[in-house]
């Protein structure tokens with residue numbers, strides 16, 4: 001081969017690789033590129049070991065007895081997955097019912113706006129986002145209501161990402177983000193006009209602990225809405241397929257054990273809330289929340305090739321392939337959870353902190 005054809009072949013290969021990674025790579029075109037995938041706050045050389053530690057901790061979620069270690073492992077989980085989530089899903093780390101004629105982006109936004117409408121947030125209010133991720137919902141909610149939103153996440157890397165996004169969106173005057181544990185929040189009693197949590201409190205080993213903490217920081221009369229991950233009334237604990245699906249969801253999503261839908265309102269009442277509304281938003285007429293996952297299978301396969309190539313080239317940290325493979329399998333368990341109807345990621349509960357507190 002002469003040098004000109006060698007050059008042309010090389011240029012074609014490089015162009016093809018660029019197109020595969022940078023053009024096709026970002027499935028949702030939301031700012032993260034495949035070539036930027038990192039282990040969050042974990043240094044590149046420690047990603048593989050951290051993944052192994054995570055996996056051995058969450059392999060058997062029901063057997064986790066060391067509840068106090070959960071937040072640290074949840075933090076590790078989000079260091080490992082945050083970039084992949086942003087790259088392949090977007091800035092809102094949750095599901096939403098699919099809506100005929102609307103894009104995923106629009107359906108996501110409507111699901112987020114519903115939360116803030118339920119808690120009647122208005123301009124000037126101070127609203128708490130419990131487990132805020134990189135702030136997709138926070139930005140939608142702040143621009144919809146003009147309320148001031150303060151988000152809390154256990155993961156320092158997410159704080160950094162959320163602040164960058166807030167600034168880019170011109171919403172940094174309405175949105176603030178702090179790093180902390182939602183089981184011991186760094187906020188005074190009675191300091192928020194409202195609160196919401198979107199698919200986040202499922203990471204708490206004990207739901208009553210996080211609900212009690214939210215109750216503490218809310219002003220009397222304030223509303224709180226949560227979209228909870230639950231097993232539904234269709235889940236049968238003696239059915240081995242059901243158990244396999246639920247355990248698959250737990251270990252691939254850093255969950256210390258999924259709760260039954262029947263426990264949610266009871267827990268809220270036990271910490272002092274009045275329960276105003278409770279509804280599984282996944283129930284008809286809602287379109288399936290898992291159709292987006294199902295439709296994405298081909299893209300996830302392509303993503304896996306991209307991640308494998310980048311990891312082999314030393315661009316993505318070693319271990320990214322394992323993390324991606326875990327997510328690939330988790331997507332399948334979640335889809336099966338949706339198809340069988342035994343699992344819902346959007347069991348909605350709306351609560352009020354009573355105006356007059358009993359002494």
Ligand SMILES: C=C(CC[C@@H](C)[C@H]1CC[C@H]2C3=CC[C@H]4[C@H](C)[C@@H](O)CC[C@]4(C)[C@H]3CC[C@]12C)C(C)C
Pocket residue numbers: 084085087088089092093094095199200202253254293296299300301303304324327328330331334
């Ligand atoms: C609420 C939580 C997260 C919910 C979802 C946002 C995520 C659950 C599973 C994730 C994904 C699975 C497959 C990935 C795919 C293999 C990859 O190529 C691109 C990213 C995924 C689509 C990823 C995106 C986010 C999820 C859908 C939990 C953690 C409580």
Ligand SMILES: C[S@@+](CC[C@H](N)C(=O)[O-])C[C@H]1O[C@@H](n2cnc3c(N)ncnc32)[C@H](O)[C@@H]1O
Pocket residue numbers: 071074078091092093094130131132133134135136137152153154155158180181182183197198199200201203204
């Ligand atoms: C699936 S993400 C959802 C993020 C966001 N609500 C959204 O919908 O985009 C769950 C979030 O809960 C946070 N989280 C989990 N356990 C936490 C804890 N103990 N304290 C604070 N945040 C926590 C994670 O860091 C992450 O930001």
